[in-house]
Amino acid sequence: MTTPISHTRLGVVKRHIARADAAAVEQLGRFGSATVHEAMGRMGLMQPYMRPIHSAQVSGTAVTVLLHPGDNWMMHVAAEQLQPGDIVVAAITAPCSDGYFGDLLATSFMARGARALVIDAGVRDVRELGAMGFPVWSKAISAKGTIKATLGSVNIPVVCAGALVHPGDAIVADDDGVVVVPAADVERVRDAAAKREALEAEKRAKLAAGVLGLDMYNMRGPLEQAGLVYID
Amino acid sequence: MTTPISHTRLGVVKRHIARADAAAVEQLGRFGSATVHEAMGRMGLMQPYMRPIHSAQVSGTAVTVLLHPGDNWMMHVAAEQLQPGDIVVAAITAPCSDGYFGDLLATSFMARGARALVIDAGVRDVRELGAMGFPVWSKAISAKGTIKATLGSVNIPVVCAGALVHPGDAIVADDDGVVVVPAADVERVRDAAAKREALEAEKRAKLAAGVLGLDMYNMRGPLEQAGLVYID
C-alpha cells in the first residue's frame, strides 16, 4: 500500500510506546490530582464526572484503548500490551454507560501489573473490584454487559472524559479526579508540584494559627483597588 | 358495571399475585445483578442511575406500586400487601426526586418482612436506613417530603427506571444495579447464571495465572480477520 498506516485509525495496536519515566511518575502520584493539576498550569484534568468506585490514589503510565459503545473487545487486546506500572485509559467513540469491565478483566490486568483503570463509561462487579484492591475511575456503574464485535484501537491518542491522552503519558488519579501529564512534562510538573506542596505546608501552619489568607496573600490592597466596599 | 376493572388503571390494588418461587429467587440473589443480567440475555436491567444508598446485595419478589409526583399515599397501601421476601418496586408517573420513603415506612415494611425498596425517585433518612439495615436503591436522596392526596395503584405492571416489572417478578439488586427477572423465567435464569458462574471461576484462575483473554477466548483469529493491525 502506498498509504501509510495512520496511528489514529481504528483497528490499530501500537506495540512500542514511550512511557514516562517510572520513578518520576511514582513521585508525581504522591502529590495527588489537585496539586499536579495546578502544577500543570490548570490543564489536563478529566471532566469531574469521572469518579473513583472506591477511594484510592494512584499514578501510572497510560496504555490507551478506544472502544465502541457496548463493545469491550479491545480490552482484551489492550491487556497484552500492559506492563507493570501501567494504567489503562479507555475512551468510547460515543457516550455509553455500559459495564465494560468487571472482576475477570481486572484479574487479567492485575496479572499483567496494571495499577488502575480509567474509563469514560461504566464498570461492574464494583464490590469485587473493591475487595481485589483494583482502583477504577469511571463515568458510571452498570451491570449491563458488552459484546465483542467491532475493532477499536490500542495505544493511539484518545480523548477520555474531555482530556487528550497519549500512550505513555502519566496519569495521576485520586478522590479529586484524574489528571493527565504529557510524558515529556513529567519531570517539570513533578518539580513544580513539589515546590507547590512545600509552600503549602508553611501556609497551612499559618492559617491554622489564625492568620487570614487576606494577610498571608496580601490581598487587601488588590481587593480595595478592585473596589471592594465594607459596610456595617 | 359492564366495563371490567382494568389491572393497569390507577386506583387499583391487586391482592393476590403469583410470586416467583422463593427458593429459586433466593438462589438467584447469590449471583448478583451482572451475572443474572447476562444470564437473561442482557435484558431486564434498570437504568444505571439507580444506586444503592448503602452497599448491599439482595433478592426478592416484587410488590409494585405506582405513585404520583410528590405523593406517597400508596406506599401505605402497598405495605399491607407485603409478605416476607418481598421487595417493593416503586414507579412514579413523572420524573420526581422527592423523598418518598424514610425510617417510618422502613419500619413498617420491615415489620411486614420486606427485604428492600427499589424506587425511581428519592428517599430520605438515609443514615437511619443504613443503621436499620434496610437496603434501598433509588434515583435520588432528598429531604423533601411528600403529600397523600392522589390514588395510584398497587401490584399492577409498572415501568421502573426503564424496566418493566410485573408483581411477583424476581428482583436482584446489588452495588452494580437492579435486574428484573420475570417470575416464569426464574428457574431458567438461575440455571444459566449458575452455569455462567461455574465457568467464571475457571477463567479467573487462568487469567490470574497470566493467560491472556486473547488466547483463552481464541480471539486472535477473529481479530485478524476483522482487520486488526499491529504496528511498532
Place this chain on the structure above:
Amino acid sequence: MTTPISHTRLGVVKRHIARADAAAVEQLGRFGSATVHEAMGRMGLMQPYMRPIHSAQVSGTAVTVLLHPGDNWMMHVAAEQLQPGDIVVAAITAPCSDGYFGDLLATSFMARGARALVIDAGVRDVRELGAMGFPVWSKAISAKGTIKATLGSVNIPVVCAGALVHPGDAIVADDDGVVVVPAADVERVRDAAAKREALEAEKRAKLAAGVLGLDMYNMRGPLEQAGLVYID
C-alpha cells in the same frame, strides 16, 4: 454619595449580621434536615444534587458569599467574617463545577470556628477534608483550581442550589440534604420539629409492632372515598 450602597450588589462585604440564636440553631441541628424541612412546611430545601462529601450532620449560622465561575477570591474575604458556629454558604453567579475549596481554606475556616461549607459548585482535597473532619456539601468534586480576579460579595442574600439564604439564617445539613431556616423562624421551627419528632417515636413503635399506616393514620376511609378498588 447620593446613591446608597445596595446590599445586593457585587463588591460588598457586610460586617455585622444578625445571627440566629446559637442555642436554638444547635437544637435545630439535632433533628436533621428531613424533620426540619417538614417543620418548615416543606420549604427551604436546597436542590437534592447537593451532597455531603463525607457522611455528616451539622447546624450553624450562615455567612454567605457570592462568587464568579472559576474565581474563589471572595472565600478569603469571607474567612475574616466568620465566627464560631458559622457555616459558609457559597453561591456562584453561573453554573460551575470547579474546585473552589480545599484543605488550606478548610484550615483557615476551622481556625475561625466555622462548622461546615455548603457550596453550589465543586471542592477538592476531599480525602484530606475527611481526615480533618470538616463537613462539606457540594454539587461536585473537582481537582480544577480557581483564580482570584473578580469581586463578589459577602453576607448579601444569595440563592444557593435553589434556596434563598440570608446571612445569619440557620443551616441544617446531613446525609439527606441542606435546609435553610430564616433566622426569625428558628425557634418556631425548632418547636415544630420537636413536636414532630416526639410523635414519630410513638409511630415508629406501632409500625414496628406490625400496625399498618393504613390504620394508624386512618387512611382506609379517605382511600375508599377517593375510589380505591381492591381486586383479586
Place this chain on the structure above:
Amino acid sequence: MTTPISHTRLGVVKRHIARADAAAVEQLGRFGSATVHEAMGRMGLMQPYMRPIHSAQVSGTAVTVLLHPGDNWMMHVAAEQLQPGDIVVAAITAPCSDGYFGDLLATSFMARGARALVIDAGVRDVRELGAMGFPVWSKAISAKGTIKATLGSVNIPVVCAGALVHPGDAIVADDDGVVVVPAADVERVRDAAAKREALEAEKRAKLAAGVLGLDMYNMRGPLEQAGLVYID
C-alpha cells in the same frame, strides 16, 4: 422443544399483531397528546426528553423494535412488518444517543406506509427528514452511525422512554410529547378525550371573556377551607 418461544426474548419477530382500530386511532390523533394523556387518567406518557425533530402531530399503531446500543440491525427487520398507519417505536437495551435512523431508513419506512418514528435514542439527517415530511420523536440528534451485529426483537412489548408499549397500541405524538394508549382502550380514551375537548371550548370562551378560573371551577371555597390567606 418443550419450552415455548417467549415473546419477550431477544431474537424474535412477531408477524401478526392486533392493531388498534384504525379509525379510532385517527380520531384520537386529532386531540393531541395532552388531551389524550388526561383522558387516560394521566398515564402512558413518555418521558419529556422525547422531542420532535420538527413540529408535527400524528397518531398511529405501534410496531415495536428493541435494539442494542449502537446497533440498528433490527430496524430493517422492523421495516418488513410495517403496514400503512403504523408508527415505529424503538427502545434500546441501554442508554444510547447514537443516530440509529436517517433518510434512507425513512425512505423505506415511508414506502411501507409508516407515519412516524419514536425512538429512545438519536437520529440523523434531520434536515432531510424535515424535507421529506417524516415526523420523528427522539432523545437526541447525532451524526454517529450504528453497526449491524446483534439481534434484538420486533413486536415484543418494550419500554420506550419510560412508557410500556405493546405492539398494536395507539401512539399519539405532537409538540407536547408522546402518549401510548393500549389497543383495548382506544375507543374509551377517544370518547373521554372528545368529552374533555368539548368542555374545553366552552371554558376557553369564558376565560377569554375575563371569567376567572377561581370562579369558573368554584375554587374559592376549597381554597379558603385549605387555609389560603389574602393579605395586603
Place this chain on the structure above:
Amino acid sequence: MTTPISHTRLGVVKRHIARADAAAVEQLGRFGSATVHEAMGRMGLMQPYMRPIHSAQVSGTAVTVLLHPGDNWMMHVAAEQLQPGDIVVAAITAPCSDGYFGDLLATSFMARGARALVIDAGVRDVRELGAMGFPVWSKAISAKGTIKATLGSVNIPVVCAGALVHPGDAIVADDDGVVVVPAADVERVRDAAAKREALEAEKRAKLAAGVLGLDMYNMRGPLEQAGLVYID
C-alpha cells in the same frame, strides 16, 4: 393571633405589590437580556436551562407564584392578581417537569393583560401557545397534567431557576434567557443599558470595518504583560 403572618409562608396571597415603573420596564425590555444582565453587573440571570418555547422578546413586572410538584392550583389564584403588563414567574418547591400551563390558562392570563409566563417546570399546548402569541420560558415541555390539591403562595419572594424574584421586579426575557431586575434598580439599570448599547453601535461599526478587538480595546499591552507569547 400573636404571630404575624409571614410573607414567605405557604398559603399566602399578597394583593398589593409595588410594581416597577411601567415605562422604565418597557424601555428596559428593548435592550434584551444580555445587555440588561451586563448593565446589572452580571447579576440576576436565571439558569440557562430556561428556554423560550417560541422565539420572543418581552419585559414586564413579576407576579410570583410558588407551586408544589405536580400541582398547579395556585396558577388560578395568581390569575386574579394579574394586571396589564405583568409577567407570571412560577417557582416549584422541588424539581418537576410536569406541564403546569396550557392554552386555557394562557387564555385567562391574556384576558387579564399578562405578557408572558416564566416557569421553572414544564408547559404544554406549545403549538397553541405559539398560535396565540403568548410567550413562555420554561425548563421543559410535557403533556403531563397537574392536580389541584395543595396550597402554595402568590406574590411572595421566590427562587425561580436560581434567581431571586420579588413581586413587582422587572423581568426581561428573550432568546438568550431571563433576567430579573429589582424594582428599585430599574431606572439605574435602564440607563446603564442605554449607555452600554450606545457604545456597542460604535464598536460594531469599527469591528465590521476590520478593526480588531485587540486594538479597539487596547488589549495588546495587558496580554503581553500577562505573558502571552506569539510563536511561528
Place this chain on the structure above:
Amino acid sequence: MTTPISHTRLGVVKRHIARADAAAVEQLGRFGSATVHEAMGRMGLMQPYMRPIHSAQVSGTAVTVLLHPGDNWMMHVAAEQLQPGDIVVAAITAPCSDGYFGDLLATSFMARGARALVIDAGVRDVRELGAMGFPVWSKAISAKGTIKATLGSVNIPVVCAGALVHPGDAIVADDDGVVVVPAADVERVRDAAAKREALEAEKRAKLAAGVLGLDMYNMRGPLEQAGLVYID
C-alpha cells in the same frame, strides 16, 4: 531559555498553521456531518450536545482557542489569526455554560472571513446572530457575559466536546452535529464520502420503490444464522 516553548501550554498563540486544502474542505462540506463521519470510519464526531443555534451547514478550517471558565479574552486574540474560510473552535478548561460570544465578536469574526463558531460553552445574542447569518454550534445559550482576565492559547491542539482538534483541521457541521477531519485526511475522507453518497442515491431509489433493506443488503441469511426467529 533552555526549555523550548511547548505548543500545548497556556499563553501561546501560534501564528502559522497548516490549513487543510481549501477546495477539498469545501467539497467535504457538501456531504454533511453524518456522511463524513461514516467516511472517517465513525470517528471524529463531537458530543451530540453540540447543537446549532440556527439550522445551518458549513465547512472550514479550524482556528482553535482554549479559554478558561467565564473568560473570553482569547477570543479577541483568535480573531487576529483568522483567515477567510476558517471556523473558530473554542474549548474551555472546565465545564461552563456562560455566553462567551455575541453579535460584536461575530461582527469581528465575519469581517475577518470566518465562517462559523464551534464552542463547548454558551453563546448569546442568538437572534442577532441568526439575522447576521453567522452559524454557531454550542453547548448552551446564555445571556451571562464573561470577563477578560486569564490567558488561554490560540492554535494549539484542543479537545472540544470530546473531539481532538488540531489547528488547520477541517470542520464539517450541520444540523446533525460537528465532525473533525484531520488536515492530512481531508482528501481521502472526501473521496470516501463521495463514494458513499453515490451509493446512497441508488439505495434511496430502491427503498423508495419498496425494496426492503433486508433484501437490498442481503441480511436474511446473516439474521437467520444469528438465530432470528419469526413467530405468529
